[in-house]
Amino acid sequence: xxxxxxxxxxxxxxxxxxxxxxxxxxxxxxxxxxxxxxxxxxxxxxxxxxxxxxxxxxxxxxxxxxxxxxxxxxxxxxxxxxxxxxxxxxxxxxxxxxxxxxxxxxxxxxxxxxxxxxxxxxxxxxxxxxxxxxxxxxxxxxxxxxxxxxxxxxxxxxxxxxxxxxxxxxxxxxxxxxxxxxxxxxxxxxxxxxxxxxxxxxxxxxxxxxxxxxxxxxxxxxxxxxxxxxxxxxxxxxxxxxxxxxxxxxxxxxxxxxxxxxxxxxxxxxxxxxxxxxxxxxxxxxxxxxxxxxxxxxxxxxxxxxxxxxxxxxxxxxxxxxxxxxxxxxxxxxxxxxxxxxxxxxxxxxxxxxxxxxxxxxxxxxxxxxxxxxxxxxxxxxxxxxxxxxxxxxxxxxxxxxxxxxxxxxxxxxxxxxxxxxxxxxxxxxxxxxxxxxxxxxxxxxxxxxxxxxxxxxxxxxxxxxxxxxxxxxxxxxxxxxxxxxxxxxxxxxxxxxxxxxxxxxxxxxxxxxxxxxxxxxxxxxxxxxxxxxxxxxxxxxxxxxxxxxxxxxxxxxxxxxxxxxxxxxxxxxxxxxxxxxxxxxxxxxxxxxxxxxxxxxxxxxxxxxxxxxxxxxxxxxxxxxxxxxxxxxxxxxxxxxxxxxxxxxxxxxxxxxxxxxxxxxxxxxxxxxxxxxxxxxxxxxxxxxxxx
DNA sequence: GTCAAATGTCATTGG
DNA sequence: CCCCAATGACATTTG
Numbered sequence: 001x002x003x004x005x006x007x008x009x010x011x012x013x014x015x016x017x018x019x020x021x022x023x024x025x026x027x028x029x030x031x032x033x034x035x036x037x038x039x040x041x042x043x044x045x046x047x048x049x050x051x052x053x054x055x056x057x058x059x060x061x062x063x064x065x066x067x068x069x070x071x072x073x074x075x076x077x078x079x080x081x082x083x084x085x086x087x088x089x090x091x092x093x094x095x096x097x098x099x100x101x102x103x104x105x106x107x108x109x110x111x112x113x114x115x116x117x118x119x120x121x122x123x124x125x126x127x128x129x130x131x132x133x134x135x136x137x138x139x140x141x142x143x144x145x146x147x148x149x150x151x152x153x154x155x156x157x158x159x160x161x162x163x164x165x166x167x168x169x170x171x172x173x174x175x176x177x178x179x180x181x182x183x184x185x186x187x188x189x190x191x192x193x194x195x196x197x198x199x200x201x202x203x204x205x206x207x208x209x210x211x212x213x214x215x216x217x218x219x220x221x222x223x224x225x226x227x228x229x230x231x232x233x234x235x236x237x238x239x240x241x242x243x244x245x246x247x248x249x250x251x252x253x254x255x256x257x258x259x260x261x262x263x264x265x266x267x268x269x270x271x272x273x274x275x276x277x278x279x280x281x282x283x284x285x286x287x288x289x290x291x292x293x294x295x296x297x298x299x300x301x302x303x304x305x306x307x308x309x310x311x312x313x314x315x316x317x318x319x320x321x322x323x324x325x326x327x328x329x330x331x332x333x334x335x336x337x338x339x340x341x342x343x344x345x346x347x348x349x350x351x352x353x354x355x356x357x358x359x360x361x362x363x364x365x366x367x368x369x370x371x372x373x374x375x376x377x378x379x380x381x382x383x384x385x386x387x388x389x390x391x392x393x394x395x396x397x398x399x400x401x402x403x404x405x406x407x408x409x410x411x412x413x414x415x416x417x418x419x420x421x422x423x424x425x426x427x428x429x430x431x432x433x434x435x436x437x438x439x440x441x442x443x444x445x446x447x448x449x450x451x452x453x454x455x456x457x458x459x460x461x462x463x464x465x466x467x468x469x470x471x472x473x474x475x476x477x478x479x480x481x482x483x484x485x486x487x488x489x490x491x492x493x494x495x496x497x498x499x500x501x502x503x504x505x506x507x508x509x510x511x512x513x514x515x516x517x518x519x520x521x522x523x524x525x526x527x528x529x530x531x532x533x534x535x536x537x538x539x540x541x542x543x544x545x546x547x548x549x550x551x552x553x554x555x556x557x558x559x560x561x562x563x564x565x566x567x568x569x570x571x572x573x574x575x576x577x578x579x580x581x582x583x584x585x586x587x588x589x590x591x592x593x594x595x596x597x598x599x600x601x602x603x604x605x606x607x608x609x610x611x612x613x614x615x616x617x618x619x620x621x622x623x624x625x626x627x628x629x630x631x632x633x634x635x636x637x638x639x640x641x642x643x644x645x646x647x648x649x650x651x652x653x654x655x656x657x658x659x660x661x662x663x664x665x666x667x668x669x670x671x672x673x674x675x676x677x678x679x680x681x682x683x684x685x686x687x688x689x690x691x692x693x
Numbered sequence: 694g695t696c697a698a699a700t701g702t703c704a705t706t707g708g
Numbered sequence: 709c710c711c712c713a714a715t716g717a718c719a720t721t722t723g
């Protein structure tokens with residue numbers, strides 16, 4: 001077993017993979033003796049995680065969606081792609097043309113059936129056209145391909161020969177996998193393709209044959225009957241590279257894709273390959289040959305980066321969270337607040353200067369040191385909390401509301417859509433603003449909408465939004481505009497159809513270049529889907545021999561439509577079908593527009609909510625700054641108060657006791673000294689000073 | 694086989 | 709009354 005594994009791993013398998021990467025499907029398990037485990041278990045060991053990479057289905061299908069980005073196939077796929085890239089890079093260095101030569105080197109054993117594609121006699125036990133009905137089942141690949149391998153044989157060299165033989169024959173019909181073969185079977189078009197292969201009297205010299213189905217030139221060369229090794233100079237070109245690329249696509253020619261799209265796909269494939277060598281040095285992920293797969297990778301990257309970027313940028317709070325919950329309360333007070341409250345009856349200076357909760361004791365601190373202390377203590381975070389507390393005090397906020405507000409400010413998102421709607425809370429006003437804006441926007445956007453289609457509508461929305469101050473709108477506007485084109489306009493431009501069918505709505509594109517692969521991928525899927533859907537009514541129309549196109553049926557104005565109907569003698573059933581087609585077609589477009597509009601509305605509302613949240617946060621920040629400014633003014637006033645009070649002297653030249661007297665501001669700007677005790681209420685005016693600062 | 698998303702289709706409404 | 713767009717609800721397709 002070990003020797004077998006080593007042999008297979010180091011020689012045959014690598015070669016097989018190489019050939020396989022060129023588009024030749026091969027099922028190695030079918031070449032193993034039946035008592036051996038499947039090949040992948042020989043190589044990798046038993047694992048249920050192993051799944052065979054569907055290179056050929058990837059290449060055989062022009063869209064290439066067979067490999068999911070998360071598939072475990074991808075590792076092997078990329079590794080193989082890398083190897084293939086090396087091979088092709090090598091090819092570019094040595095051969096100026098875009099040609100890959102695959103050399104088949106094998107030793108023919110005497111008496112064995114030395115069969116190459118061109119010289120294989122038609123003695124195979126099962127002919128191609130009479131192969132089994134389950135071509136996809138493992139173990140039948142040989143029979144389907146007309147192989148003469150003997151599965152029960154344990155002669156490895158013979159298996160090797162058979163294997164290479166099969167490879168050789170597969171090379172000749174390059175890129176034709178089992179699925180393709182199945183298609184051919186269904187269409188009964190494969191006789192002329194395979195006929196030469198079955199012809200044992202085929203001349204041994206090189207012959208150029210034209211594939212009857214694809215028109216592809218196939219250069220077939222005989223294997224030397226006598227050679228032990230085929231020299232490189234003698235070895236025929238199995239296929240040029242264009243064939244390698246072309247054949248999987250051309251194998252689909254009988255499908256629904258038209259010739260134009262085939263060529264588009266082919267050219268894109270070639271372009272991607274041309275870029276491959278360059279890009280491979282930069283990013284291993286770009287080793288991918290298959291454009292759709294590469295798009296998948298890009299899609300994932302784009303989606304990840306896009307999402308992360310968006311969430312970070314869109315949801316970054318504009319207001320820094322409060323950092324320290326420790327007591328920010330400066331010891332402002334040098335007086336008992338109750339005394340101040342009782343004595344400063346004329347104005348509410350006490351409330352401004354000494355919030356009641358801050359000073360309950362009458363301890364006197366040095367007035368002159370207070371501002372310095374404050375400046376040290378009152379950093380931004382502390383003042384923010386002060387602001388909240390004052391907000392709670394001055395605006396009637398309950399402590400709960402204040403804490404809720406702080407939670408909102410602390411939250412990273414800044415987006416609390418269902419936030420606490422107290423009548424005083426900003427979110428309440430926000431929601432009302434939001435609803436009013438949305439209603440106005442929708443009315444202005446949608447009421448003027450006529451039959452002109454949806455794109456104009458979207459652009460109107462975009463215009464409106466761009467007039468606003470939303471910094472994020474351009475991204476979404478681009479996005480919405482891309483998603484709202486009329487798809488019928490691009491129905492005949494396969495590579496433009498993505499414009500109308502971008503369903504990656506939740507990903508805000510960062511750059512158009514990154515957008516491109518995503519929408520392209522979607523476009524292909526969409527194209528296929530639309531083709532199929534359009535084909536349904538199309539086929540009904542064809543079946544009923546409707547003499548004009550569905551496009552006309554659907555898109556013609558009523559008058560012209562009626563004229564068209566009048567021009568033909570149509571049966572009742574035909575008329576019914578035509579009306580159905582028209583109704584369905586119009587409704588289909590209407591539904592698409594409706595959904596896009598709905599989506600745009602949602603996106604716009606989302607933008608609006610974000611914008612209002614930013615606005616709210618900015619206003620909250622502004623409010624905090626105002627409160628801080630107010631706090632500074634209070635401190636300044638307090639400082640001046642202390643300074644003035646300390647300079648006052650009574651008749652005896654002694655300073656007034658702050659416990660017994662207090663300064664008071666009057667409405668006309670003067671300051672009076674009043675006793676604090678109740679019996680001095682009648683106001684012994686000790687001093688009067690005009691202070692106009 | 695199940696599920697979610699996308700899309701198609703039908704019925705209804707209102708302009 | 710007819711035409712048509714819009715839309716909710718359900719069906720179908722697809723990955």
